[in-house]
Amino acid sequence: MNTTPSSPPQRLATGEPATAAIAAPGEVTFILEAGRADRNYWADLWRFRELFAILAWRDVAVQYKQTVIGIAWALVRPLLTTLIFTGLFSRIARLPSEGDTPYPLMVMAGMLPWFLFSTILTSASGSLTSNSNLISKVYFPRLIVPAASAAVAMVDFMITLVILFALMATYSFAPSWHLIALPLFIVFVILAALGPAFMMAALSVSYRDFRFIVPFFVQFGLYVSPVGFSSKVVPESWRTIYALNPMVGIIDGFRWCLLGGNAQLDFVNLAIGLAVTLAFLWLGIRTFRATEKTFADLV
Amino acid sequence: MMGSNVAPNIAIAAEGLGKKYLIGHESADQSRTLRDAVSGAARKFGRSAVNMMRGQAIIAGEQIEEFWALRNLDFTIEQGDVIGVIGRNGAGKSTLLKVLSRITEPSEGRVTIRGRVASLLEVGTGFHPELSGRENIFLNGAILGMTRGEIRRKFDEIVDFAEVERFLDTPVKRYSSGMYVRLAFAVAAHLEPEILIVDEVLAVGDAEFQKKCLGKMHDVAEHGRTIIFVSHNMTAVKSLCTKGIMLEGGMIRTTGSIVDVANEYEKKGVQTSTYEASGSSKKPTCFRRISTEFHDGALHTAIDIASASKDRMIVNLRLRDYLGSPIGMASLGGYDPELMVELHPGDNRFVITMPCPTMANGRYFLDLDLERPYNHMVDQVVDNLSFEVSRVPAAHARLLQSGWGAGSVELSAQMVRSNEPTASIASRALTAPSV
Numbered sequence: 001m002n003t004t005p006s007s008p009p010q011r012l013a014t015g016e017p018a019t020a021a022i023a024a025p026g027e028v029t030f031i032l033e034a035g036r037a038d039r040n041y042w043a044d045l046w047r048f049r050e051l052f053a054i055l056a057w058r059d060v061a062v063q064y065k066q067t068v069i070g071i072a073w074a075l076v077r078p079l080l081t082t083l084i085f086t087g088l089f090s091r092i093a094r095l096p097s098e099g100d101t102p103y104p105l106m107v108m109a110g111m112l113p114w115f116l117f118s119t120i121l122t123s124a125s126g127s128l129t130s131n132s133n134l135i136s137k138v139y140f141p142r143l144i145v146p147a148a149s150a151a152v153a154m155v156d157f158m159i160t161l162v163i164l165f166a167l168m169a170t171y172s173f174a175p176s177w178h179l180i181a182l183p184l185f186i187v188f189v190i191l192a193a194l195g196p197a198f199m200m201a202a203l204s205v206s207y208r209d210f211r212f213i214v215p216f217f218v219q220f221g222l223y224v225s226p227v228g229f230s231s232k233v234v235p236e237s238w239r240t241i242y243a244l245n246p247m248v249g250i251i252d253g254f255r256w257c258l259l260g261g262n263a264q265l266d267f268v269n270l271a272i273g274l275a276v277t278l279a280f281l282w283l284g285i286r287t288f289r290a291t292e293k294t295f296a297d298l299v
Numbered sequence: 300m301m302g303s304n305v306a307p308n309i310a311i312a313a314e315g316l317g318k319k320y321l322i323g324h325e326s327a328d329q330s331r332t333l334r335d336a337v338s339g340a341a342r343k344f345g346r347s348a349v350n351m352m353r354g355q356a357i358i359a360g361e362q363i364e365e366f367w368a369l370r371n372l373d374f375t376i377e378q379g380d381v382i383g384v385i386g387r388n389g390a391g392k393s394t395l396l397k398v399l400s401r402i403t404e405p406s407e408g409r410v411t412i413r414g415r416v417a418s419l420l421e422v423g424t425g426f427h428p429e430l431s432g433r434e435n436i437f438l439n440g441a442i443l444g445m446t447r448g449e450i451r452r453k454f455d456e457i458v459d460f461a462e463v464e465r466f467l468d469t470p471v472k473r474y475s476s477g478m479y480v481r482l483a484f485a486v487a488a489h490l491e492p493e494i495l496i497v498d499e500v501l502a503v504g505d506a507e508f509q510k511k512c513l514g515k516m517h518d519v520a521e522h523g524r525t526i527i528f529v530s531h532n533m534t535a536v537k538s539l540c541t542k543g544i545m546l547e548g549g550m551i552r553t554t555g556s557i558v559d560v561a562n563e564y565e566k567k568g569v570q571t572s573t574y575e576a577s578g579s580s581k582k583p584t585c586f587r588r589i590s591t592e593f594h595d596g597a598l599h600t601a602i603d604i605a606s607a608s609k610d611r612m613i614v615n616l617r618l619r620d621y622l623g624s625p626i627g628m629a630s631l632g633g634y635d636p637e638l639m640v641e642l643h644p645g646d647n648r649f650v651i652t653m654p655c656p657t658m659a660n661g662r663y664f665l666d667l668d669l670e671r672p673y674n675h676m677v678d679q680v681v682d683n684l685s686f687e688v689s690r691v692p693a694a695h696a697r698l699l700q701s702g703w704g705a706g707s708v709e710l711s712a713q714m715v716r717s718n719e720p721t722a723s724i725a726s727r728a729l730t731a732p733s734v
Binding site: 028029030031032033035036048050051054055058061065133134135136138139140206207297 | 398401403405407408410413418420429430434438447
């Protein structure tokens with residue numbers, strides 16, 4: 001073991017005393033210290049935007065390589081789920097649709113945001129551990145990793161959206177002007193997913209228990225959210241509490257955009273959902289930022 | 300204290316820098332009864348739950364120990380310096396690089412860094428086997444901090460340097476390992492940060508390519524960039540760096556000109572003829588203890604290998620001279636699978652004899668690898684063992700000394716007087732050697 005006493009500052013340089021100096025403009029200076037918050041964090045995040053794009057592109061490019069049916073996998077999952085849910089909730093449980101919308105269309109309009117939510121949550125929460133080789137060898141704002149894996153979910157989402165339009169065409173169902181609000185709800189669902197996703201991603205680095213919790217949570221959420229049925233089947237008195245699940249407002253919103261006048265939009269529920277979403281987003285980013293610097297030691 | 304308070308020509312200033320890890324040990328007595336096992340598991344669960352509530356990481360093992368990988372580091376690096384960080388395995392070199400490249404946070408003290416940092420701690424970080432060479436250049440470039448425009452501008456240069464033109468659209472999983480390394484280094488070599496941090500990356504690739512990489516790094520250094528370089532190859536360190544930092548047990552032992560630091564390091568290497576796996580680096584299968592000694596014209600090495608299961612493995616013994624340049628390698632099982640080492644679960648002791656009757660007198664380093672076939676490295680002991688060759692010369696004779704700089708192997712030659720033209724002698728010697 002080493003017995004060298006701690007020596008006075010050894011200067012490799014000319015031995016010039018350290019004096020106060022202001023960094024030249026345009027120069028990057030940063031200070032590394034335990035627990036020090038990074039002032040340039042958000043600027044750094046912007047500087048690394050190309051890394052974000054390229055990681056997202058990598059995951060998309062790789063996702064369907066060496067599969068037999070390739071991108072068709074993105075079709076199989078929503079179509080089969082629609083079929084099963086229609087059979088289960090419409091034929092067996094005899095639940096009503098929204099207005100006179102065909103039941104499969106209503107299911108698919110609800111499934112669209114749900115799958116986006118669950119895919120983001122699942123892939124983002126595992127993203128740090130699956131990119132451990134990067135995290136232990138290179139610096140970049142770690143928030144990029146779960147965010148990039150969220151971008152991959154958008155590809156599947158877009159494919160499902162196209163299927164839905166195809167399905168609407170076969171039912172000769174025309175969307176109304178409500179469709180213009182769809183991008184807003186897409187942003188809404190992404191925000192709703194990112195909050196818990198950041199939190200799960202950060203927690204699953206230290207506690208691998210979350211590898212088991214997330215799939216369970218997603219499975220459970222599918223039945224708690226009005227994916228296979230209309231939110232109107234929930235008794236009136238429970239609706240406000242039900243709206244605490246942001247997916248309720250989001251799914252209603254998607255149905256309102258896609259199915260036109262057959263679905264109604266409850267703005268109070270929507271506001272509750274948005275508040276919960278923003279609270280989770282804040283909590284998620286906070287948790288992530290607080291533990292981010294230890295990832296390389298733990299992953 | 301806010302802001303930077305270091306002189307303007309300083310690229311990196313560290314004050315009281317330390318990095319602590321918590322490591323856990325399993326207690327030696329193993330639970331014998333079911334009741335012990337259950338109560339042990341319950342205790343562990345309780346502790347993990349408490350850790351989680353407090354937001355701390357879970358540490359496996361019964362006793363937890365603080366381990367300072369770095370402690371009380373004070374140094375400054377000027378802009379344009381090329382610094383070699385040297386020290387034995389476990390001295391804290393890699394941890395230092397990780398802290399400086401912002402991968403991990405220091406536990407105490409502070410570092411002020413002026414300028415953009417790019418770190419190359421591994422060759423080909425983030426390479427994806429399914430993607431083509433072209434795609435991986437963009438991916439790896441972005442990971443190392445280059446913009447797309449920058450990569451596009453240097454693309455042809457990178458491809459030229461790597462010599463992979465014909466395979467640009469082939470997935471890199473089909474590349475030979477040489478091509479893979481060349482491509483990966485080529486991308487990194489074209490980084491243009493103000494501060495470049497490079498860990499033991501020259502250890503891979505063939506000699507020709509290593510030379511090319513060193514040349515490239517010389518170019519970078521000449522452009523006034525600050526470089527921090529870690530390598531076990533002392534020849535490379537000495538030729539590239541101007542200044543050095545020697546670490547020992549997580550603290551600075553010497554700093555100064557590279558020549559002084561390297562001399563100190565080589566002198567330090569003299570005493571160690573034994574190696575003992577340290578608590579923190581213990582893997583289930585590893586070299587546990589090694590001792591080596593040269594006598595009677597042969598190197599005798601006793602090794603204890605701990606093995607997790609019944610297994611067959613390759614043991615390599617690699618020799619390097621006092622400058623760190625490789626001399627030769629003996630392999631048990633690497634060339635001929637019949638010679639692989641049979642391991643039983645638990646401890647295995649072997650004695651290896653390696654005759655080296657013509658080695659020059661002097662100090663040498665011995666590195667050992669424990670690997671599974673096809674380069675699956677299980678454990679490595681690098682830069683930890685050294686031995687002294689001291690053959691006794693016959694009366695009136697002298698022996699080659701490695702310090703003469705003529706190499707490490709004493710060759711023999713015979714000479715007879717002759718009147719024949721040289722060409723015919725050479726051809727006859729080839730067909731009918733007569734000694």
